[in-house]
Amino acid sequence: MIRRIGFVGLLFWALAPLLTAPGAQAQRKVSAAELTTLKALGSRSAPITIEVFSDFQCPACRNTYESTLRPLIDNYVVTGKVYLVHRDFPLPIHSYSKVAARWANAGAQLGKFAKVEQTLYAKQETWGASGNFEAALGGVLTPAELKRARQLVESGQLDAAIDSDIALGNSKRVSQTPSLFVTHRGETTSLPPGGVTYPLLKQYLDYLLKQ
Amino acid sequence: MDFTLPSSARSSASSQIGSVLLLAGRVVLGGVFLYAAYTKLRHPWMLFAMSVDSYQMLPEWGVTLVARVLPWLELALGALLILGIGLRYVATGASALLAGFFLLMLRSYSQGLGIDCGCFGFGEKLGVRTLLRDGALVAFSLVIMVGAFLKRRARA
Numbered sequence: 075m076i077r078r079i080g081f082v083g084l085l086f087w088a089l090a091p092l093l094t095a096p097g098a099q100a101q102r103k104v105s106a107a108e109l110t111t112l113k114a115l116g117s118r119s120a121p122i123t124i125e126v127f128s129d130f131q132c133p134a135c136r137n138t139y140e141s142t143l144r145p146l147i148d149n150y151v152v153t154g155k156v157y158l159v160h161r162d163f164p165l166p167i168h169s170y171s172k173v174a175a176r177w178a179n180a181g182a183q184l185g186k187f188a189k190v191e192q193t194l195y196a197k198q199e200t201w202g203a204s205g206n207f208e209a210a211l212g213g214v215l216t217p218a219e220l221k222r223a224r225q226l227v228e229s230g231q232l233d234a235a236i237d238s239d240i241a242l243g244n245s246k247r248v249s250q251t252p253s254l255f256v257t258h259r260g261e262t263t264s265l266p267p268g269g270v271t272y273p274l275l276k277q278y279l280d281y282l283l284k285q
Numbered sequence: 286m287d288f289t290l291p292s293s294a295r296s297s298a299s300s301q302i303g304s305v306l307l308l309a310g311r312v313v314l315g316g317v318f319l320y321a322a323y324t325k326l327r328h329p330w331m332l333f334a335m336s337v338d339s340y341q342m343l344p345e346w347g348v349t350l351v352a353r354v355l356p357w358l359e360l361a362l363g364a365l366l367i368l369g370i371g372l373r374y375v376a377t378g379a380s381a382l383l384a385g386f387f388l389l390m391l392r393s394y395s396q397g398l399g400i401d402c403g404c405f406g407f408g409e410k411l412g413v414r415t416l417l418r419d420g421a422l423v424a425f426s427l428v429i430m431v432g433a434f435l436k437r438r439a440r441a
């Protein structure tokens with residue numbers, strides 16, 4: 075009997091990681107706070123945190139992502155200096171912004187936020203014209219993941235996380251995208267809205283890291 | 286009884302009023318410049334550089350130059366205005382600088398750029414309010430400049 079209990083216990087221990095694997099995570103309802111973590115890149119213990127309030131359909135956000143955030147990820151996030159948090163701030167003037175945010179959150183729940191984010195920006199003009207997200211994301215999500223993501227998008231479960239980001243943005247007086255907030259040693263600085271260039275951001279981050 | 290002052294006394298009184306108004310005006314304008322410099326110098330220069338860059342007018346080296354030099358120029362203009370040193374030239378420089386800012390702001394606003402003004406620190410969006418304020422400052426500075434030149438002419 076003791077052996078049997080021990081065997082079942084060992085089996086449970088061995089299978090436990092499956093319950094927290096991305097696939098399993100996609101099956102259960104994920105809280106807004108958990109989704110925030112899934113939409114963040116880097117180490118939470120990094121000395122600098124950057125929050126980016128962004129709209130996937132905004133051209134300035136795409137430009138900032140491609141020319142500023144990509145090199146930032148490569149040089150500061152990967153090296154553990156910056157914790158980069160994505161915040162959804164879909165603007166009402168864009169017809170597919172909120173749907174795009176839902177797809178991004180679905181991607182986060184599937185553990186593929188970084189790839190989905192990159193693809194949404196890269197193919198902004200395509201889905202921005204047609205509203206066909208499945209075609210745009212077909213390259214980064216498997217058919218099974220696409221099906222699950224569609225279910226999540228249509229379920230409305232993800233709206234709480236998006237609304238939570240919007241409420242946070244409003245509390246920080248975000249009025250346009252992209253808006254970046256840099257937190258270092260407990261002090262948060264709002265960068266000029268509309269995006270910043272990588273060379274200037276790099277100099278600012280290096281200055282903060284030397285403090 | 287005749288209370289009419291002689292013309293020389295009237296001229297002297299109006300000259301004194303003019304001098305006092307000029308003094309008050311240059312102290313106020315100098316204070317505005319000192320405050321503008323303070324709001325920029327209390328932060329790392331890169332933050333002001335980001336505001337300058339958002340106007341999309343200058344190359345990278347130009348943005349760096351303006352961000353590093355402009356706050357000190359504002360500080361110097363503010364101090365010289367308050368001290369009244371070289372007032373005609375300083376007031377002319379201040380007016381030119383403010384007029385330049387105003388034109389840049391007007392151009393960016395008409396282009397629909399939703400950017401920070403960058404006038405007094407950060408977080409102040411460029412809009413009608415900031416344009417009216419900067420326009421009023423240009424007018425105020427021009428009055429001081431004209432006053433400084435008139436005072437000089439009266440002395441001569």
